[in-house]
Amino acid sequence: MADRQKHLGLFTDLYELTMAAAYFENQFTAKASFELFVRSLPRERSFLLTAGLEQALEYLENVRFGEEEIEYLRRQPVFGHISDGFFDYLRDFRFTGEVWAVPEGTPVFGEEPLLRVTAPIIQAQVIETFLLSSLTFQTMIASKAARVVEAAERRNVVEFGSRRAHGPGAGLLAARAAYIGGCAGTSNVEAGRRFGIPVFGTMAHSFVMAYAKEEEAFQRFQQLFPEHGVLLIDTYDTLAAIDKIIQKKLHPTAVRLDSGDLLDLATRVRQKLDQAGLNQTRIFASGDLNEFTIADLLARGAPIDAFGVGTALATSKDAPTLGGVYKLVDLESETGIVYRAKFSEEKTTYPGPKQIFRFPDGAGTYRHDIIGRQSEKYSDAVGLLELVMRDGKRIAPSPCIEDIQKRASEELKKIPATCRRLRDATPYPVMFSKELENLLATVRQQTLKVAEAEYS
Amino acid sequence: MADRQKHLGLFTDLYELTMAAAYFENQFTAKASFELFVRSLPRERSFLLTAGLEQALEYLENVRFGEEEIEYLRRQPVFGHISDGFFDYLRDFRFTGEVWAVPEGTPVFGEEPLLRVTAPIIQAQVIETFLLSSLTFQTMIASKAARVVEAAERRNVVEFGSRRAHGPGAGLLAARAAYIGGCAGTSNVEAGRRFGIPVFGTMAHSFVMAYAKEEEAFQRFQQLFPEHGVLLIDTYDTLAAIDKIIQKKLHPTAVRLDSGDLLDLATRVRQKLDQAGLNQTRIFASGDLNEFTIADLLARGAPIDAFGVGTALATSKDAPTLGGVYKLVDLESETGIVYRAKFSEEKTTYPGPKQIFRFPDGAGTYRHDIIGRQSEKYSDAVGLLELVMRDGKRIAPSPCIEDIQKRASEELKKIPATCRRLRDATPYPVMFSKELENLLATVRQQTLKVAEAEYS
Numbered sequence: 021m022a023d024r025q026k027h028l029g030l031f032t033d034l035y036e037l038t039m040a041a042a043y044f045e046n047q048f049t050a051k052a053s054f055e056l057f058v059r060s061l062p063r064e065r066s067f068l069l070t071a072g073l074e075q076a077l078e079y080l081e082n083v084r085f086g087e088e089e090i091e092y093l094r095r096q097p098v099f100g101h102i103s104d105g106f107f108d109y110l111r112d113f114r115f116t117g118e119v120w121a122v123p124e125g126t127p128v129f130g131e132e133p134l135l136r137v138t139a140p141i142i143q144a145q146v147i148e149t150f151l152l153s154s155l156t157f158q159t160m161i162a163s164k165a166a167r168v169v170e171a172a173e174r175r176n177v178v179e180f181g182s183r184r185a186h187g188p189g190a191g192l193l194a195a196r197a198a199y200i201g202g203c204a205g206t207s208n209v210e211a212g213r214r215f216g217i218p219v220f221g222t223m224a225h226s227f228v229m230a231y232a233k234e235e236e237a238f239q240r241f242q243q244l245f246p247e248h249g250v251l252l253i254d255t256y257d258t259l260a261a262i263d264k265i266i267q268k269k270l271h272p273t274a275v276r277l278d279s280g281d282l283l284d285l286a287t288r289v290r291q292k293l294d295q296a297g298l299n300q301t302r303i304f305a306s307g308d309l310n311e312f313t314i315a316d317l318l319a320r321g322a323p324i325d326a327f328g329v330g331t332a333l334a335t336s337k338d339a340p341t342l343g344g345v346y347k348l349v350d351l352e353s354e355t356g357i358v359y360r361a362k363f364s365e366e367k368t369t370y371p372g373p374k375q376i377f378r379f380p381d382g383a384g385t386y387r388h389d390i391i392g393r394q395s396e397k398y399s400d401a402v403g404l405l406e407l408v409m410r411d412g413k414r415i416a417p418s419p420c421i422e423d424i425q426k427r428a429s430e431e432l433k434k435i436p437a438t439c440r441r442l443r444d445a446t447p448y449p450v451m452f453s454k455e456l457e458n459l460l461a462t463v464r465q466q467t468l469k470v471a472e473a474e475y476s
Numbered sequence: 477m478a479d480r481q482k483h484l485g486l487f488t489d490l491y492e493l494t495m496a497a498a499y500f501e502n503q504f505t506a507k508a509s510f511e512l513f514v515r516s517l518p519r520e521r522s523f524l525l526t527a528g529l530e531q532a533l534e535y536l537e538n539v540r541f542g543e544e545e546i547e548y549l550r551r552q553p554v555f556g557h558i559s560d561g562f563f564d565y566l567r568d569f570r571f572t573g574e575v576w577a578v579p580e581g582t583p584v585f586g587e588e589p590l591l592r593v594t595a596p597i598i599q600a601q602v603i604e605t606f607l608l609s610s611l612t613f614q615t616m617i618a619s620k621a622a623r624v625v626e627a628a629e630r631r632n633v634v635e636f637g638s639r640r641a642h643g644p645g646a647g648l649l650a651a652r653a654a655y656i657g658g659c660a661g662t663s664n665v666e667a668g669r670r671f672g673i674p675v676f677g678t679m680a681h682s683f684v685m686a687y688a689k690e691e692e693a694f695q696r697f698q699q700l701f702p703e704h705g706v707l708l709i710d711t712y713d714t715l716a717a718i719d720k721i722i723q724k725k726l727h728p729t730a731v732r733l734d735s736g737d738l739l740d741l742a743t744r745v746r747q748k749l750d751q752a753g754l755n756q757t758r759i760f761a762s763g764d765l766n767e768f769t770i771a772d773l774l775a776r777g778a779p780i781d782a783f784g785v786g787t788a789l790a791t792s793k794d795a796p797t798l799g800g801v802y803k804l805v806d807l808e809s810e811t812g813i814v815y816r817a818k819f820s821e822e823k824t825t826y827p828g829p830k831q832i833f834r835f836p837d838g839a840g841t842y843r844h845d846i847i848g849r850q851s852e853k854y855s856d857a858v859g860l861l862e863l864v865m866r867d868g869k870r871i872a873p874s875p876c877i878e879d880i881q882k883r884a885s886e887e888l889k890k891i892p893a894t895c896r897r898l899r900d901a902t903p904y905p906v907m908f909s910k911e912l913e914n915l916l917a918t919v920r921q922q923t924l925k926v927a928e929a930e931y932s
Contacts, residue, residue, distance in 0.1 A: 039680060191609055209548075335642070348681075
């Protein structure tokens with residue numbers, strides 16, 4: 021994984037480095053601020069849940085360019101006119117900036133900045149690609165997980181998707197984000213070890229198939245894992261498998277269904293288990309599940325106690341990307357800070373450093389958010405962006421992952437329930453402040469004036 | 477990235493390790509064969525293009541359990557009844573098996589095995605998760621890339637999606653797979669260095685916004701990158717930007733459009749460039765492109781010379797998962813090799829080691845495939861699965877990535893064009909051999925007999 025590597029400098033887009041070279045050669049050393057946000061939520065989402073900040077900060081503390089990386093760059097024809105000075109600069113490259121961010125486990129919405137970097141412009145630019153992919157991927161998965169967990173109505177949901185994730189690294193990060201979103205744990209063992217997440221597992225069809233008789237596989241597994249054994253019963257004939265378990269007087273913690281009509285099978289399996297006095301044996305279901313199939317199963321009364329969710333969760337299958345962007349909002353100049361915005365037809369960005377002001381209604385729920393200028397004050401609102409890094413160093417230790425999960429659960433409950441519905445959710449109200457709109461208008465006018473001056 | 481790490485043993489699902497412990501404690505050391513395949517293609521795909529084998533083999537040669545990993549496992553309550561012997565076994569764990577695989581850059585279809593592992597069952601089981609996520613992710617991206625490149629009709633397509641990929645590791649692997657699928661290169665610099673892929677870049681809106689005047693940004697960039705500069709012209713007003721470039725007598729290699737009506741803008745920009753004698757300046761387009769928008773732009777005559785494709789490509793957005801599975805197909809026993817299959821209602825798997833036989837029609841095109849038993853012979857067919865690893869070591873050096881890309885391009889051309897259409901493609905004919913169907917019937921009957929005997 022990236023976070024274990026020594027030199028992460030090249031984990032970026034080439035243009036970040038050509039722009040860096042251009043800034044360097046032009047002695048453009050001004051500090052700049054960039055904000056990272058998701059323009060709009062995918063159709064299938066009514067909120068996002070932040071995750072991935074930990075990996076982003078780890079990267080910022082460790083990003084370096086090694087000799088091998090620098091030599092590689094030097095050999096690229098595009099850098100043919102770039103001086104040695106730039107490569108010396110890369111050799112000593114450190115991130116020395118300031119970072120404001122929304123803590124992990126916070127519900128957020130479209131246009132709300134998740135993070136702001138203020139640093140010499142080269143530094144602030146080079147880190148764009150890594151920050152975007154770290155923050156938006158985990159945020160996407162945590163958001164999906166929160167939906168799945170909500171659908172499961174407090175039953176355990178285990179993240180099972182590593183094999184279908186976008187490579188081994190994605191599986192690891194998906195497990196972390198899914199836990200933040202409320203999952204009970206993951207099947208990914210390295211994620212368990214590295215992030216301190218509970219790990220869960222059952223057995224595969226191959227284990228059943230490896231023995232001549234299904235009940236032999238069950239017996240041998242149950243003997244070794246008496247308190248943790250989950251027996252997979254759908255390899256051949258689900259109901260026959262349950263009969264064997266009963267006949268052989270096995271008392272598994274749980275049995276797992278992985279195919280077929282889960283409502284019907286769970287109902288019959290529950291009946292058989294109860295008739296045999298195995299009331300303690302729980303039913304665990306998996307097999308291409310998502311928030312909608314889970315909600316449907318439970319609405320129809322399926323006696324399922326826990327769910328394993330793989331592909332849909334680890335890839336956020338119905339909304340597999342977030343439109344995360346990282347935009348310049350201000351810049352030091354000889355005359356002080358100047359604000360920057362982009363005004364192309366489709367995509368306007370707001371200038372200047374911002375704060376998300378979240379307004380509680382006094383009854384335990386949030387009423388709305390205002391995206392305003394950082395300098396604004398609202399006595400009845402909470403500002404979500406916090407200073408997390410100064411001079412390239414974290415200013416406080418990271419919260420443990422249980423606390424992040426707890427925060428997520430508590431904060432989500434404060435978002436109105438209608439805004440969290442799986443389908444047809446009411447949009448949570450987010451507005452731009454008057455002051456910010458005024459600043460946008462001013463910057464727009466200045467930009468137009470410059471443009472006119474050029475043509476006059 | 478995973479491939480740089482020392483100990484990859486825990487990059488797996490917990491159940492692989494509980495099953496491993498159960499096999500170990502029961503002295504179940506028989507060799508088993510597992511085959512990895514994609515059950516069926518997503519609705520949006522008519523072929524897959526294999527990729528990711530290189531990372532899978534690298535993993536197999538290097539998978540280990542370090543002390544820290546073993547201690548972590550030992551502390552998990554689920555292993556409470558497992559002997560020290562098992563942890564000693566993990567300490568010495570090596571993959572010592574045999575691997576057959578379809579070479580990277582080969583078109584394949586649903587049900588066709590991409591890889592077969594034969595190894596002592598614990599080894600063959602533990603590696604499942606990593607193999608699946610390595611092979612199916614890159615295969616998915618290479619397949620998407622092949623579609624995008626086909627749509628671009630030999631114009632260059634550059635993979636630009638790292639920032640939207642599923643984390644930094646996914647971005648790196650996506651760049652590799654996209655190159656195999658026919659992309660000209662990637663924006664991901666580390667992918668360029670590590671895999672020897674050409675890297676490309678332009679400039680960001682922030683670079684234009686960092687200067688008070690747009691033309692100053694253009695001039696400074698053009699001066700430093702005279703042969704490689706691609707100027708981004710949509711930050712404020714695309715046509716005004718082109719006028720500035722002409723007025724200032726800049727001669728950029730290319731200009732980039734990233735928003736707006738690309739057909740209209742490209743047409744007007746081309747006109748302006750040509751009128752000013754800048755016939756050599758190419759037009760590069762990006763902005764939420766995919767195979768359909770590219771095909772549409774070109775069909776309507778957009779004078780675009782190259783494309784940057786990000787999100788849609790690096791996440792295979794319209795089909796962001798492949799249903800990859802890894803199934804037990806045979807097993808050593810006291811009486812020789814026994815074949816295994818799974819017969820649950822929805823998901824039958826075929827038993828025994830297989831080969832994909834691909835039949836050329838003698839005129840440079842492939843007619844159909846037969847999935848048969850490994851032992852079958854067809855004088856007029858090519859067998860796609862090749863022996864790539866024996867005793868845990870590769871038997872030949874890996875092909876270089878250019879050769880893989882070349883193979884992909886050549887082999888794709890041999891698939892009938894109707895089977896490669898972007899929409900409504902004719903399914904390429906794939907059948908199971910008579911011998912394999914017979915084997916399935918035999919194994920099914922044996923399994924039923926065992927089941928009956930148990931109940932009698």
